[in-house]
Amino acid sequence: MSRALVWFRRDLRLDDHPALQAALKAGHAPVPVYIHAPEEEAPWAPGAASHAWLERSLRSLREALRAIGSDLIIRQGPSTETLLALAKECEAEAVYWHRLYEPASIARDSATKAALKAAGLQAESHNGALLAEPWTVKTGNGDSYRVFTPFWKNARQALDGNTTHGAPTSLPTVPNVHSLDIDALGLRPHAREGGWELGFWRHWQPGEAGAAELLEAFIDGALHGYKEQRNFPDRTGTSKLSPHLHFGEISPRRIVAALQSARVPAKSQPDLDHYYSELGWREFSHHLLFHFPHTSNDNMNPRFAEFRWADVDEARLAAWQRGRTGVPIVDAGMRELYATGWMHNRVRMVVASFLTKNLRYHWIHGARWFWDTLVDASLPNNTQGWQWTAGTGADAAPYFRIFSPVAQAEKFDPKGAYIQRWVPELAKVPGAALGEPWAHGDLLQRTAPGYPRRPIVDLKASRAEALAAYSGPKSLPHD
Numbered sequence: 001m002s003r004a005l006v007w008f009r010r011d012l013r014l015d016d017h018p019a020l021q022a023a024l025k026a027g028h029a030p031v032p033v034y035i036h037a038p039e040e041e042a043p044w045a046p047g048a049a050s051h052a053w054l055e056r057s058l059r060s061l062r063e064a065l066r067a068i069g070s071d072l073i074i075r076q077g078p079s080t081e082t083l084l085a086l087a088k089e090c091e092a093e094a095v096y097w098h099r100l101y102e103p104a105s106i107a108r109d110s111a112t113k114a115a116l117k118a119a120g121l122q123a124e125s126h127n128g129a130l131l132a133e134p135w136t137v138k139t140g141n142g143d144s145y146r147v148f149t150p151f152w153k154n155a156r157q158a159l160d161g162n163t164t165h166g167a168p169t170s171l172p173t174v175p176n177v178h179s180l181d182i183d184a185l186g187l188r189p190h191a192r193e194g195g196w197e198l199g200f201w202r203h204w205q206p207g208e209a210g211a212a213e214l215l216e217a218f219i220d221g222a223l224h225g226y227k228e229q230r231n232f233p234d235r236t237g238t239s240k241l242s243p244h245l246h247f248g249e250i251s252p253r254r255i256v257a258a259l260q261s262a263r264v265p266a267k268s269q270p271d272l273d274h275y276y277s278e279l280g281w282r283e284f285s286h287h288l289l290f291h292f293p294h295t296s297n298d299n300m301n302p303r304f305a306e307f308r309w310a311d312v313d314e315a316r317l318a319a320w321q322r323g324r325t326g327v328p329i330v331d332a333g334m335r336e337l338y339a340t341g342w343m344h345n346r347v348r349m350v351v352a353s354f355l356t357k358n359l360r361y362h363w364i365h366g367a368r369w370f371w372d373t374l375v376d377a378s379l380p381n382n383t384q385g386w387q388w389t390a391g392t393g394a395d396a397a398p399y400f401r402i403f404s405p406v407a408q409a410e411k412f413d414p415k416g417a418y419i420q421r422w423v424p425e426l427a428k429v430p431g432a433a434l435g436e437p438w439a440h441g442d443l444l445q446r447t448a449p450g451y452p453r454r455p456i457v458d459l460k461a462s463r464a465e466a467l468a469a470y471s472g473p474k475s476l477p478h479d
């Protein structure tokens with residue numbers, strides 16, 4: 001039987017794995033391979049939280065492969081040379097993988113494909129990560145989209161022809177070639193504060209089984225009411241599938257198939273549609289980064305090239321990073337992030353608005369911190385999320401997006417349950433005062449002596465300054 005390498009990257013699953021299925025269909029014995037080469041993704045090589053997740057996800061994949069007779073061969077990069085060497089050692093005649101859409105990965109994969117072909121190997125890439133790949137969704141003029149609503153109107157047609165493949169139940173054994181131990185990859189960021197990431201695992205189960213459990217729980221629970229409940233950070237109102245989607249432990253097609261076959265009552269139909277549209281935002285982010293690859297570092301809207309961002313004060317930046325700004329909803333979000341590797345979407349928008357509008361720091365400073373600490377750090381989604389909130393992104397009207405952290409807390413955390421969960425020193429402050437505790441005389445002094453008395457920046461004055469700066473001629477939105 002001929003052999004083919006199946007190169008696993010951010011598709012760490014066996015279910016609905018088109019590259020693996022294609023290798024099997026072509027009659028090859030698949031040899032699953034993971035090659036660790038983070039530097040090839042520079043300048044956005046995976047951050048510490050991503051590596052911590054990856055370590056566990058690789059273990060889970062290797063176990064799943066071993067359970068069906070195969071194994072995961074682990075090597076360290078460079079990818080092209082490693083694949084060439086491994087193909088020789090295994091006497092493989094083909095290499096299969098799933099496409100990635102970030103600029104550095106595209107450049108690497110193109111070079112790898114050319115080198116494999118030049119060496120006489122068959123090299124085949126497939127779509128394993130998206131409902132609709134970026135070049136398949138075009139405007140009437142054949143252009144790429146810049147605005148979500150028309151993009152999704154078009155792209156959502158992919159929901160109709162959705163197909164999936166189950167996981168193989170057995171695979172041939174792999175040849176006896178050298179494979180690294182996962183520990184040798186040094187993925188655990190234990191140096192940071194004596195095991196900073198260890199607390200994550202109370203909240204997450206990396207790997208395919210963890211993803212499947214969350215999907216099932218979502219379909220039985222939070223899906224019903226999602227449209228409304230997704231905005232409230234103290235509730236289980238969303239699927240929490242983002243890290244699993246990022247690492248490809250579940251495919252978006254599997255999610256759609258499960259939703260399509262679930263019996264969703266008519267009253268939950270708007271919730272279902274809304275959930276599809278959030279998957280649509282993920283598709284849109286990939287579309288934008290693919291067509292505008294410079295945007296991971298530069299503003300999408302060129303008018304912001306000379307925008308007057310404030311100089312970064314390291315102490316203030318650190319206060320934001322570690323949840324010591326004196327604005328309870330911001331601090332709660334930043335502490336949730338540091339404790340769990342994840343933050344609720346509503347609060348991501350609030351903390352990002354605080355950094356880019358109230359402190360008026362360039363969004364890249366926030367994007368970098370998120371990149372290092374999020375377990376779902378994804379270059380397309382993170383770039384799009386930061387540029388959207390900063391108002392430098394694809395669509396217009398940045399003025400309306402100066403979130404008031406006070407109003408947001410009052411509306412979406414009215415009893416302060418989320419704030420008090422993540423900022424325990426505010427436990428004695430009455431819920432209704434948690435939006436703006438500094439405005440209640442000596443309340444903070446009496447009830448929360450360890451918490452900053454005032455925000456690190458005056459919210460009203462900084463909002464006015466941001467509005468003035470954003471309405472200046474250098475930043476007028478274009479369409």
Ligand SMILES: Cc1cc2nc3c(=O)[nH]c(=O)nc-3n(C[C@H](O)[C@H](O)[C@H](O)COP(=O)(O)OP(=O)(O)OC[C@H]3O[C@@H](n4cnc5c(N)ncnc54)[C@H](O)[C@@H]3O)c2cc1C
Nearest residue numbers: 238239240241242278279281282345376377378381382385
């Ligand atoms: C400043 C900022 C940075 C962000 N950085 C990231 C990031 O690095 N990685 C990431 O996956 N998401 C990012 N998001 C988007 C969003 O916050 C998360 O996808 C969401 O909170 C994940 O939780 P969930 O899986 O429960 O989402 P659900 O509400 O259950 O949504 C289902 C899935 O849809 C996708 N999705 C939902 N909202 C968005 C969105 N606004 N943009 C793109 N995809 C979306 C995600 O894959 C998510 O898992 C960012 C948002 C902001 C405002």
